[in-house]
Amino acid sequence: MRASWWKILSVLLLIYTFTAGLLGEVPRLAIVNETIRSLYFHVPMWFGMISLFGASAWYSFRYLRKPDTTYDIYSVQFANVGFAFGLLGIFTGMMWANYAWGSPWHGDPKQNGAAITLLMYAAFFVLRMSLDNQDQRARLSAIYNIFAFIAMIPLIFIIPRMQDSLHPGSGGNPGFNMYDLQSNMRIVFYPACVGWILFGFWIATVRIRVGLLEEKIEDSIAGDPKA
Amino acid sequence: MLVTPKPESTLPMKAPMFTSVISRIAVLILLFSLSSFAGLDQTAGSDVEMADTMRSNGKIYVLVAVMLILLAGLVTYLVIVDRKVSRLEKRLDDNA
Numbered sequence: 001m002r003a004s005w006w007k008i009l010s011v012l013l014l015i016y017t018f019t020a021g022l023l024g025e026v027p028r029l030a031i032v033n034e035t036i037r038s039l040y041f042h043v044p045m046w047f048g049m050i051s052l053f054g055a056s057a058w059y060s061f062r063y064l065r066k067p068d069t070t071y072d073i074y075s076v077q078f079a080n081v082g083f084a085f086g087l088l089g090i091f092t093g094m095m096w097a098n099y100a101w102g103s104p105w106h107g108d109p110k111q112n113g114a115a116i117t118l119l120m121y122a123a124f125f126v127l128r129m130s131l132d133n134q135d136q137r138a139r140l141s142a143i144y145n146i147f148a149f150i151a152m153i154p155l156i157f158i159i160p161r162m163q164d165s166l167h168p169g170s171g172g173n174p175g176f177n178m179y180d181l182q183s184n185m186r187i188v189f190y191p192a193c194v195g196w197i198l199f200g201f202w203i204a205t206v207r208i209r210v211g212l213l214e215e216k217i218e219d220s221i222a223g224d225p226k227a
Numbered sequence: 228m229l230v231t232p233k234p235e236s237t238l239p240m241k242a243p244m245f246t247s248v249i250s251r252i253a254v255l256i257l258l259f260s261l262s263s264f265a266g267l268d269q270t271a272g273s274d275v276e277m278a279d280t281m282r283s284n285g286k287i288y289v290l291v292a293v294m295l296i297l298l299a300g301l302v303t304y305l306v307i308v309d310r311k312v313s314r315l316e317k318r319l320d321d322n323a
Contacts, residue, residue, distance in 0.1 A: 002313060003247065003250075005250075006247075006250035006253070006254075007309075009250075009253075009254070011298075011302050013257075014298055014302075015295065015298065018291065018294045018295055018298055019291055019295070022287060022290060022291050022294070023287065023288075023291060028275040028277055029275060030275050033275065033276055033277055033278075034277055034278045051249070055249070190256060190257065191257055193256075194253045194254075194256055194257045197249075197253060198249075198250065198253055201249055201250075202305065202309075203305065206305070206308055206309050206312055209312045209316065210312055213312070213315055213316060213319060216319055217319070
């Protein structure tokens, strides 16, 4: 987690995203106009959230197989940062929708699915806060976390595609074909996704390392007869 | 005096495999996306309003600069925190 190469790559990709995202060519489409460039910022927030929640669920699964507090720390910190990315995704989406669709919230299925997902994970954090016993907290939140991740999949990926919606990709092909994602946009969009995902993992690993340090310090205080 | 850490404390050493797996997958996606450079299109001129004015008077570069300054500030903060955590980890390991 201390390796630098992917962190430096992340920063370079984000610099590229910010620069090419604003200066690069985009299709001239009515209604969205220049806001189509939000694609490079709003959508990667969701990919970031999904990959971070996936990492969180993975460590929850590992905790259930072998109860080690380290796995619990990994799991909760990935969920933490994933939740932050999800909030940013919702707010950037609302801002974009306000100008492109006419109002910040449309009851669009994908918006609703994303909001429900965030509520489920908010409940995850509340659950953790309500349990004092460390083992119990880790075990119950691991179980809930896996459930929340599995529930997220139909909410975000499956149900929205089955309904009409203003979101690109609904009722048809997955993804971004509404804008007929030209190569002009792909060359910024894919690196942007990678950059933002790596950035999210960077923040999460720093938080995890802090959590591990806290655990070590607690252990040493608990084990030291002089303390 | 700090107690010797439990054997499970070696667990963090396994974590790098996961982050490096994700990192490597990310780099692979990046490499595949490079092929998109091959198909750059010409955008047809049309009547759709775009920010052509901002581009022609150069103000768009101001916007890019502002955003890059924000990014630089946030990244610098993250680097500082990252280094601080590394120092703390080292101190704890040295004292253990």
